Amino acid sequence: MAEVLVYVDHVDGAVRKPTLELLTLARRIGEPVAVHLGPGADTAAATLAEHGAVKVLTADAPEFADYLVAPKVDALQAAYEAVSPAAVLLPSSTEGKEIGARLAVRIGSGIITDAVDLEAGDEGPVATQSVFAASYTTKSRITTGTPVITVKPNSAAPEAAPAAGTVEQLAVTVAETSKGTKVVSRTPRESTGRPDLTEAAIVVSGGRGVNGAENFPVIEALADSLGAAVGASRAAVDAGWYPHTNQVGQTGKSVSPQLYIAAGISGAIQHRAGMQTSKTIVAINKDAEAPIFDLVDYGVVGDLFEVVPALTDEVKARKG
Amino acid sequence: MSLRIVVCVKYVPDATGDRHFAEDLTVDRDDVDGLLSELDEYAVEQALQIKEAADDDAEITVLTVGPEDASDALRKALSMGADKGVHVEDDDLHGTDALGTSLVLAKAIEKTGYDLVVCGMASTDGTMGVLPALLAERLGVPQVTQLSEVSVEGGTVKGRRDGDTATEQLEASLPAVVSVTDQSGEARYPSFKGIMAAKKKPVESLDLDDLDIEADEVGLAGAWTKVDEAAERPARTAGTIVKDEGEGGKQLAEFLAGQKFI
Numbered sequence: 001m002a003e004v005l006v007y008v009d010h011v012d013g014a015v016r017k018p019t020l021e022l023l024t025l026a027r028r029i030g031e032p033v034a035v036h037l038g039p040g041a042d043t044a045a046a047t048l049a050e051h052g053a054v055k056v057l058t059a060d061a062p063e064f065a066d067y068l069v070a071p072k073v074d075a076l077q078a079a080y081e082a083v084s085p086a087a088v089l090l091p092s093s094t095e096g097k098e099i100g101a102r103l104a105v106r107i108g109s110g111i112i113t114d115a116v117d118l119e120a121g122d123e124g125p126v127a128t129q130s131v132f133a134a135s136y137t138t139k140s141r142i143t144t145g146t147p148v149i150t151v152k153p154n155s156a157a158p159e160a161a162p163a164a165g166t167v168e169q170l171a172v173t174v175a176e177t178s179k180g181t182k183v184v185s186r187t188p189r190e191s192t193g194r195p196d197l198t199e200a201a202i203v204v205s206g207g208r209g210v211n212g213a214e215n216f217p218v219i220e221a222l223a224d225s226l227g228a229a230v231g232a233s234r235a236a237v238d239a240g241w242y243p244h245t246n247q248v249g250q251t252g253k254s255v256s257p258q259l260y261i262a263a264g265i266s267g268a269i270q271h272r273a274g275m276q277t278s279k280t281i282v283a284i285n286k287d288a289e290a291p292i293f294d295l296v297d298y299g300v301v302g303d304l305f306e307v308v309p310a311l312t313d314e315v316k317a318r319k320g
Numbered sequence: 321m322s323l324r325i326v327v328c329v330k331y332v333p334d335a336t337g338d339r340h341f342a343e344d345l346t347v348d349r350d351d352v353d354g355l356l357s358e359l360d361e362y363a364v365e366q367a368l369q370i371k372e373a374a375d376d377d378a379e380i381t382v383l384t385v386g387p388e389d390a391s392d393a394l395r396k397a398l399s400m401g402a403d404k405g406v407h408v409e410d411d412d413l414h415g416t417d418a419l420g421t422s423l424v425l426a427k428a429i430e431k432t433g434y435d436l437v438v439c440g441m442a443s444t445d446g447t448m449g450v451l452p453a454l455l456a457e458r459l460g461v462p463q464v465t466q467l468s469e470v471s472v473e474g475g476t477v478k479g480r481r482d483g484d485t486a487t488e489q490l491e492a493s494l495p496a497v498v499s500v501t502d503q504s505g506e507a508r509y510p511s512f513k514g515i516m517a518a519k520k521k522p523v524e525s526l527d528l529d530d531l532d533i534e535a536d537e538v539g540l541a542g543a544w545t546k547v548d549e550a551a552e553r554p555a556r557t558a559g560t561i562v563k564d565e566g567e568g569g570k571q572l573a574e575f576l577a578g579q580k581f582i
Contacts, residue, residue, distance in 0.1 A: 012487065052480055068454065068481075069463060093484060094449070094466055101450035102457040104419060110544025111419065113448045126548070132339040132445075137551050144544035180462025180496070184478075184489040196484075202581065226581070244468070244503050245482060250335070251359065252442065259581050269335050273447075280579055281559075287560065288563075295556055298575045302564025309552045311576075312571020318573065318582050 002030040002086035003055075005079055007099065008048065009091045011024040013040015015047045018091040019201045020158035022151055023051040026116040027161060029125045030086045033057060034165075035079045037072055038064050041167060042207060049165020056187045057082065059170040063179065063184075069095060070178035073102040078172045080107060085146060087125050089118075092150040100148045109145025116155045116256070116277065125149065132277035133250070133269050153198040154256040189245065197229045197246060202259045203278070205231030205248050206241075207271075209264020209285060209304055219263060222308050225315040231255065231275075233265045249274035267292025284308060323378035323472065323494075326434045327367045328362040328425055329392035329397050329454070332445040339445070344540065345547040346415045347445060348386065356393040359440035361507035364397045366500045367438045369506070370472050371401075379403050381432055385413060385424050391523065396511060398518035399510035405523035406432055412528055415540030418446065422454035429459065436477060441500040442468055452499035462492035468503035505567040 004026040009016045019034075026032035034046050034053040041058035048056050057079050063071040076099060080088060088103065090096035092114050104111040117128035125147050129138045141147070197203065204226065206219035216230075223230045232242035234249050248255055250273040261280035265271060267283070267290055273280070276295060283292045288301045300307050324426050333339050337352035365380065371378040381437030382397040384390045385408040394405035408428050416424070437459070442449035464470075467479035467490070476504055481488045482503070510518070528535060536542050562571050576582050 015463075039494045062439050068488075073457075095483070097448070097450050098453035098463070098465065099451040101418075105422070105454055105457040110417070111450065113450060130553075131447075131550075135339065136341065137553055138345075139549040140545055140547045142544060170322075174371055177460060181464050181490055186489075187487045189485055189487065191334065198484075221545050229578055244501075245484070250447065251441070252516050259576070259579070271422070273335075280581075284568075284572070287563075293559075294559055296559040296561070298559055298572065299561040300564050300568040300572055301561060302568045306566075307564050307568040307572065311572050314567075314570055314573035315576070315582050318577060 003033045003083050004030040005083060005085040005088040006032050006034050006053070007076060007088070007090040008034050008036040009093060009096065010036065010038070010040060010044055015044050017158065017230040018151070020047070020051045021153065021156045022089045022091060023048065023053060024156045024159045025151060026089055027052050028118060029120045031157070033083055033085065035076060035170070037075050038147060044235050045167045049163055050160055052161040052163050053165045054152045054163045056167045057170040058167055059172040061172060063174040066183055067179050068181035068183055069098050070102065070180065071174040072099050074107070074174050074178050075170065075172040076103050077106055078170055080146070082170065087149060089153060090148070090150045090151045100150050104145070104148045107145055109148050110142035111148040112140055112142060112162050112238065113150045114227070115149050115151045118149065118151060130179035130277050142149060149156040152254065162290065166293055176236050178274030182185050194266050195227070195229045197231055197253050198255055199231035200255070201257055202228035203231050203248070203257045204228045204261045205233060205265060206236055206263050206266030207233035208235040210236060210241060211264070216242055218305065218308050222312045222315070225312045225319070261294055262271070263308055265292055267295065268284060323370070323374050324378045324431050324433055324435045325367045325370065325378055325438060326403065326436070327363050327380060327382045327397065327438045328451070329364065329382050329384050329393050329442045330357045330388045331355070331384060331393035332357045332443055333386055337445050344415065345550050346540065350420060353391055354392065356396040357440060357444045359442055359444055362500050362502055362504050364400050364402060364440045365507040366377065366470050366504055367544065368401045369505070370436070370470070372578065373471065381406055383428055383432065384408070385421055387430070394523055395511065395518050398521045399515045401514060402507055404521055406526060406569040407523055408526045408531070410527040412535040412539045415543060416538045417543040417545050418448055418450055418454065419544055420538040422451055422458055424533060425529065426455055426458035427533060428526060429455070429528070432533065435494045437497040439497065441499050441501045452497050456497040459495070462496040464490050464492050465499040466495055467498060468473050470498055470504065472498055482573045515521055
């Protein structure tokens with residue numbers, strides 16, 4: 001069976017959930033071969049094998065951390081040449097897309113980004129995408145070269161499918177031209193202890209109606225009662241009430257959780273683009289005319305400062 | 321020696337309009353008004369700030385690939401303060417994918433001459449966000465992308481990239497390709513004077529022959545990806561909407577419990 005390269009997103013060997021989803025999707029079109037760059041391959045290998053990786057190609061070099069993106073493209077290209085895969089899958093993160101794009105140019109292949117589903121087709125993998133602020137669903141495929149496809153988080157439920165996961169060293173030569181962009185410093189983001197926004201099963205977001213940074217704890221309290229991630233609309237981020245890294249929308253994160261709760265968010269197209277594919281949508285807003293109510297499964301017209309704390313209390317009570 | 325900045329801009333269908341696919345499954349551009357992609361305004365703004373910091377010893381060329389109307393995007397950028405425009409327009413470009421577009425842009429950038437290429441983080445229509453990386457790969461120069469802050473000093477570009485897990489300070493020697501996010505700073509509004517001045521600024525028109533690109537390398541025929549189906553997402557069935565009369569939180573909890581979220 002054809003092999004499919006899966007680029008592993010991890011932190012020191014702790015594999016992030018979108019990679020497990022990729023392995024699950026990869027199995028629909030072939031045998032997953034994971035590419036793990038940087039430290040922690042031995043730790044990662046067990047998880048990758050459990051989710052279907054027949055092989056784990058690994059390489060570690062200081063250049064992966066010292067320079068932006070390009071050395072990782074060299075490594076993925078080396079893996080591509082070693083395996084001759086039927087497709088290359090990467091997570092739809094900023095880095096995943098950039099690596100995929102540069103690899104596509106090098107190997108003369110088409111690229112599809114932000115797939116939300118993937119299946120085998122007669123003429124290669126078929127990718128489903130959600131476009132124009134999720135108002136259209138398209139099915140596309142790559143007609144030239146080896147398909148390079150980036151897949152959005154939450155596009156598949158990770159399934160266990162134990163495989164060998166044999167770790168093999170990958171010989172990588174980092175080109176001089178790949179050392180162009182130096183990473184002068186790196187400051188890790190402080191962990192909030194909450195789930196990652198793009199991976200979370202539940203997201204609670206606040207918008208203009210939250211009316212100040214000092215009120216965001218109301219949103220956070222509801223999120224914590226549900227074990228959810230916290231999001232914010234562009235209006236709330238632009239006002240400086242919440243960090244940009246939590247922004248949901250066209251210029252922020254695109255999320256697709258099981259449950260999305262929008263509090264004090266009107267639902268401008270910019271925001272809808274980032275959350276419209278959520279499975280269940282709930283909104284709380286004072287304005288009964290807010291466009292967000294067109295999207296909801298359940299909406300409460302009311303003051304979020306009344307409704308949200310009441311909901312939080314109720315959730316806590318029910319969870320005991 | 322003067323700093324040559326090229327800003328890539330895209331003319332896109334207005335996202336607040338009703339966007340559709342045409343019969344050939346390309347974006348229907350006749351149906352919705354177009355405009356300069358909002359995210360490219362940030363690129364123009366940063367280019368202007370870099371030029372101002374260079375005591376105006378810099379020249380900004382705005383470059384676009386697109387049909388006749390795309391000149392509107394150039395005019396907007398010129399009215400903000402860019403110096404000249406380059407418009408790549410050719411009937412054979414219809415349906416070009418991201419890889420093809422990056423080929424056309426790279427050739428046009430090389431023809432124009434450059435020290436720094438500035439792009440927006442993504443277009444507001446395709447939203448792929450891969451073009452700056454594609455350009456860096458094609459031009460063989462460093463990519464300094466997704467920046468919330470950018471500056472140029474003596475042949476070096478520096479920037480700050482806010483990633484998912486860390487904030488990075490980046491640095492590269494020119495020539496380089498830069499992309500900036502919407503966190504890089506509000507774009508200025510064109511002044512009346514700027515709008516009047518823009519009318520007199522030169523816009524060079526190029527076609528595929530000028531760039532030594534064969535027709536079959538671009539367009540729908542040259543695209544390496546193919547859209548087989550495009551279906552409008554079915555309208556959501558109307559949800560339940562209640563007015564909070566003091567029980568809103570409780571009713572919502574009831575709904576969430578019914579859906580097994582609590």
